[in-house]
Amino acid sequence: MNGSNSHTVEKIGGTSMSQYQAVRDNIMLNQQLKNPYQRIFVVSAYAGMTNLLLEHKKTAEPGVYGRFASAEEDRSWMEAFETVRSKMVETNLELFGETALREKADRFILRRLDDAERALTDLNNLCQHGHFEIGDHLLKVREMLASIGEAHSAWNLAHLLQKEGINAVFVDLTGWDIDKAVDMDELIKEKFWSLDLKECLPIATGYCHSAKGLMATFDRGYSEMTFSRIAVLTKAEEAIIHKEYHLSSADPKMVGLDKVVPIGLTNYDVADQLANLGMEAIHPRAAKGLRQSEISLRVKNTFEPEHKGTLITSTYVSDKPKVEIVAGRQNVYSFELFDQDMMGQVNRFDIETLALINELKIQMVSKDVTANSITHYLSCNLKKAKRLQTLLENKFPEAEVNVRKVCIVSAIGSDMQEAGMLARAVKAIAEQGISIQALHQSMRQVDIQFVLDEKHFETATVALHKHLVEQENEV
Template sequence: MSNYEAVRDSVILHQGRLKDLYQRVFVVSAYGGMTDLLLESKHTGRPGVYALFANADEDQDWRDALTAVRQKMTEINRDLFADRNDLVRAETFIGERLDDAERCLSDLQSLCAHGHFELDAHLLTVREMLASLGEAHSAWNTAELLKRDGINARFLDLSGWNAEKHYSLDEHIKRALADVDLSCELPIATGYAHSQDGLMSSYDRGYSEITFSRIAVLTHAREAIIHKEYHLSSADPRLAGADNVVPIGRTNYDVADQLSNLGMEAIHPRAAKGLRQSDIPLRVKNTFEPEHSGTLITRDYVSETPRVEIIAGRRDVYAVECFDQEMSGFIATYDSELLKATQRFKAGIVTKDINANTITHYLSTNLKTVKRIRAVIEERFPECEIQVRKVAVVSAIGSDMKIPGMLSRAVGALAESGISILAMHQSMRQVDMQFILDIADYENAVRSLHKHLVEVHDHGEAICAA
């Protein structure tokens, strides 16, 4: 979103014919880094306006953070709008919203200083309000810039700002689109959409893809397209080498879910569900290579020949191993309690091991959360021996990997590179193989598996072109 010219030329105008400009709806995200400033950093956890407001005893910290947001938005506006009048209008639009948000936070803070009101009861609403500012900023700007460039764009504000009545997500979208003429108007919709139930309680920062998915479903879209800064490729080019990786031309929603589980989201699993149920294909394209057809994700695709399509993984995983001699025969009880603790603190489960007296959960979360989970488990099962270790998970994934000897080839590739496997998983459906490794072996493992399982087939420009 930060590169308007690339979005305009490669995405909006790429078709080249006026009749192809319309009959589309664009859902936009906030500018890069903006949601981190408004909420908290997705990668480092550094607090933004929301986190400071939720945890501060004094209000100056969150006010300073909101000032930083305002300054960043102003910088972006100045880069985008050369005309003075256009810049003033842009500043006025987002300035009014920031002023409203600051007054709202200040009033809420004052109200909750009284004993009858609890701040915690309102924090989710605060989080949604702040998140919406980023998408409103980028969507309004994009619509105005497109209008300046001769396109009949329309800012479609789904944020619910100053809404007098609350609706369900679907009803809200339907009402917003009711008077839009898609034959001659190009709606630029906010990635955040307000609803009476709230999006962030279920999807947190995956809300823009939920909005995207519901618009596609409700408009009976022929195809849903996500534009990214890179191709959905057979591995991370920074690890396996840009000359070695190849775009994945075709795959299915099952594979997309496996990637999401590893933190490499093509689309949020709950967003994919709506597209899958409505049999709407999803295409993932590289914004900077508009001529490339990208990756087409469909419900029923299975590769004609069994093969590995992608090597993916994550290194920010905590293995929480729980051993108790009394567990044997009571696995269900222990597992239920461990899952409750994990869900309570909203830690993502990448995978898990179970044997007679040991359960190990591999969690995508931070150390602070792991310590909280550990404390709950120790209180519930005092005799349980708990070991925590940070590990990496590397997976070989494909729509069909039912090849005799595939697992042995993967294990052999890792052994050849001197990599020790800490744990290993392969489901009967054989759509992925997961290897638990020492973090130091992560990059080497990705390169080795990609070399032996993907590169040997010399797929050309894409693995099954879309």
């Protein structure tokens, strides 16, 4: 790969991708840049498209994959395919108008959709025979469907930029036409090896084919892993993520746009804490590669191109102890396992409980232990919570299993080692008349977590931000 000694690798999120004019003017043709090259772009599917292909990220309403996975004789997944087709063709019309290029865009994506539908039909027919189980193939189906969204957006963006006079190149990492599974790193190297970044602008798919499968580990966070591996393997100077909002001191919708402040600098420890609370700047496993290769990550707001955004490094520590971000997580269930005989054998209870949690693919946010109880704080839906409760009661018939819905609100910073900070945080919550169910602060001193009744989530977030961020900034 030529011209690669001072390039950036940049990822554009789905919400931003759905607003081409902002992407073109604020990112691609940004007036602050001397030229549009020396950059590699990794793009997500248009907003809502992966929901239609897989399932809705928040409501779990099934898309093509969701319907196919649960269908036996039912062919409702074909109707879901028609919905995707209509949406993708409609998007092409909005972007290209009634032009020959729009017809070309339609041909490209409709061919992929036809191939995918044919593959699912064949698989469905095959699995009518007793020797074949559809469950054995679902992960591959999920990967194939997910890749279509990114192929659509990357192909479109490359060709739209070519219309603007930029030598954009569509880099298809989906492995759609390859006849054997290959290693992800090898595929990335092969695709980028011959590109001269001084003269072309690669637009790569956020989904990358992998022999092991990206979604088994990252599920919907796969585009961040693709982005990270490209940055590491091409030895990028900096990695940049373009989002529709700033990485701010709290959620502006909750605390108020006039009260939050964009975070100028922070470190990967803070990014990991945010990811644990479901507010990913970047997936922790994707961040690990950047961190180990000493590549800084910048998070920028697509709609404020003049703002430098948030720079995340492995070495940054705030010049004085402070809280940088107040964040939290709702829809958390606490599973308290109490057994008078647990003393001295907590590990056995913990190991067996964790095995059940992993089996159900539930994310653990935190946990605490006493002499005769262990409590896991888990992010999951009610269905999985009830299932886990039943499994625990069967596994430990002598124990008490207490389940309740809670929320976690956390104060996070790169350096919070200051006497009195914990006391101020507790006071901020106590002044609202909120009872604290549990409190966690690790020796690493990068966050303080409060476990509260779920109804106090917003009140506690606003109170902590006011006392620990706003008042500190006034000093």
